[in-house]
Amino acid sequence: MEKLRKIGFSKLTSLEDALAKLFSRLTLNDLEEIETQDALNRVLGENVISEMNIPPFDRSAMDGYAVIAEDTFGASPKNTKKIKLIGTIEIGETSNLILNHGEGIRISTGAPIPIGANVVIKIEDTEIENNEISLYTALAPRRNISYAGEDINQGTQILNRGTVLKPEHIALLSSLGFVKIKVSIKPKVSVFASGDELIEPGNVIEPGKIYNSNTPMISNLVKIYGGIVVRGETVKDDKDVIKKKVIEASNDSQVLIFTGGTSVGTKDYLPEIIHETGDVLVHGIAMRPGSPVLIGVLNETFIFCLPGTPVAAYVCFLQIVGPTLKKILGCTTLDPRTKVLANLKKDVPVSSLGFLHHLRVKLEIKENQIIANPVKLKGSGVISSLTESDGIVEILPHLEGLKKEEKVFVKLFPK
């Protein structure tokens, strides 16, 4: 029974080294083509180059009259200039009208500028009577006109491969006529919680048991990070059962995530199983919480064995598994969390040098400052320390702690 400890982690790897080792083994997912409008949160699979100008033509930025700027020179409410209305161009229309000096054309916002005009005078700055337009203001040439290509020139690279698509990107792609785009195929992920103590919510709790919260937590994190959950199960602490699951899931999933069973306890079978079936890349990372984490590979499938305590599992996901999914997807940003600069509310000592510590904090806004208030906690099993926090401050391994009033970057929980 005690022999299991012999394959436990005697030396801890730094998070940086662990990720470097892991990332050197990852390959990019293939692409699929989908409708642009359905691409929210998908990862762009190719650089996109504009095939057209935006705006596609010189157009009016105002409701008013297309005129020749020189005809407005000297105009003021007390000294109006008068020109003749020769036609109208509505939005969506084109016109063959050619404008000459002393003439104006009624034009709507977005309508194409007629030949000859070099300025649009706002309707509010004019008055009209019997086709005679009085101009109340003088305008320099080019005012109130959006010129072709002013926003985007044909041939410009407008979006980079690896961009996570948000409404504004979808708008940009649509405005350029891209009805379909190529995105990375979502990685398939199997999520397991191992432990004889686990009961699925919905069943009656028994003495000594707890409800499994890791599978739903991790599965939803996978969704946020762009993966697709193909399996979410609880497994008993039985070596044969776990081994069967590892082999079965590695046939249809690119990533396997286990919580629990990864440490050096008597029933922590996972390190042994990965050693027997595949390769252990890393076992034991110098971070708290989360040090017992194991990263393995079986054929093309990456296996992450995270600690069973929910906060440790959560932190390991954010630091290791999430960035792995992003890397597979080809994302330019592997850690999508927003960073907020804040003032630390109190001293935070750390108990042991050499570990990357993760401090949960709650943010407060006070007198134009953002304050990071460390959340008191009792252990890495305490899920409420997550729901009561906004994010995490990392305390680097060489630091003995952080000082009150120190400026810290808070990485907000992913949304």
Next chain:
Amino acid sequence: MEKLRKIGFSKLTSLEDALAKLFSRLTLNDLEEIETQDALNRVLGENVISEMNIPPFDRSAMDGYAVIAEDTFGASPKNTKKIKLIGTIEIGETSNLILNHGEGIRISTGAPIPIGANVVIKIEDTEIENNEISLYTALAPRRNISYAGEDINQGTQILNRGTVLKPEHIALLSSLGFVKIKVSIKPKVSVFASGDELIEPGNVIEPGKIYNSNTPMISNLVKIYGGIVVRGETVKDDKDVIKKKVIEASNDSQVLIFTGGTSVGTKDYLPEIIHETGDVLVHGIAMRPGSPVLIGVLNETFIFCLPGTPVAAYVCFLQIVGPTLKKILGCTTLDPRTKVLANLKKDVPVSSLGFLHHLRVKLEIKENQIIANPVKLKGSGVISSLTESDGIVEILPHLEGLKKEEKVFVKLFPK
């Protein structure tokens, strides 16, 4: 034709007053019960009270031996104390063993503490030979034990109605055995872009026309804000067509969003139509971009007519439509955007007092500071000014602008 201008906005309402007027008319959506694990980004419909303790029982926080603290007193590597192993408690098991002085029980992380024990000594701080355990360290009572209710006491309100559920909330609910929860039903939303100049992406562009980008942009914003898009269409600038759409969509949607056709141009039919069929609550808000916005109501359906220029439509959505959806859903936070404190990179004057201005900025991190760099822009039609920015700084109506180095809050684009 010019008569339309008469029902245009002569007086602009402040954004604050407009929202107050609108919100006083809104009612909360009904609730539906769904599986907790499927509740990502849904809005919790009820306060949740824990029906159990977390942890449910006193449990070990370490792999080690459950002992009596007093038996460890004085122990050190040079002066080990010795006790007798009387049994093992694995995780998920219960035990009838009663611990007396001079005895220890092997215990796994998460396993229930046996009667009599008041501390767990880590396995690393012990050695075992022939059922005799040598203790290397002294521990104060209660060390390495998570006591029942330490995280959450039975009867505690753990989550509030109106919380948008993230993985950590789903974990918390699951750990308390909630397999189903009540959430607000998603509001049904119809999205229309009006304009004769609009062509759907996928078709060949014609002279004077542009591709419609507002429908996909707004539809995806609706998804982020928790609504469900039941209709996304382009409509021609034809009063009868638009009127028919308004009436048809108001029968199955709680919210209608139009872009375009809301100003005082010759083809801006929407104000007239809303006047004829329902009530105009607000027309014209003192904000830039976005001043021509119209808010109306037809029976129980709220109608938002946003400007047709994409940036203006985007800003109006974030400031008005998004918070409306959140309000209908019963969210505690109506504006979900993350606020980041940053230093403004340069002076920003505003051209006209009395308007709430929206400044797009790009964030840079430099020497432990976050810098907000205003994005140069030419007009509110320029979608790339959104894709090149990270968020918006609001310049309050009474300000003449912002100063270089000033601390500003940046509201990040919703994700």
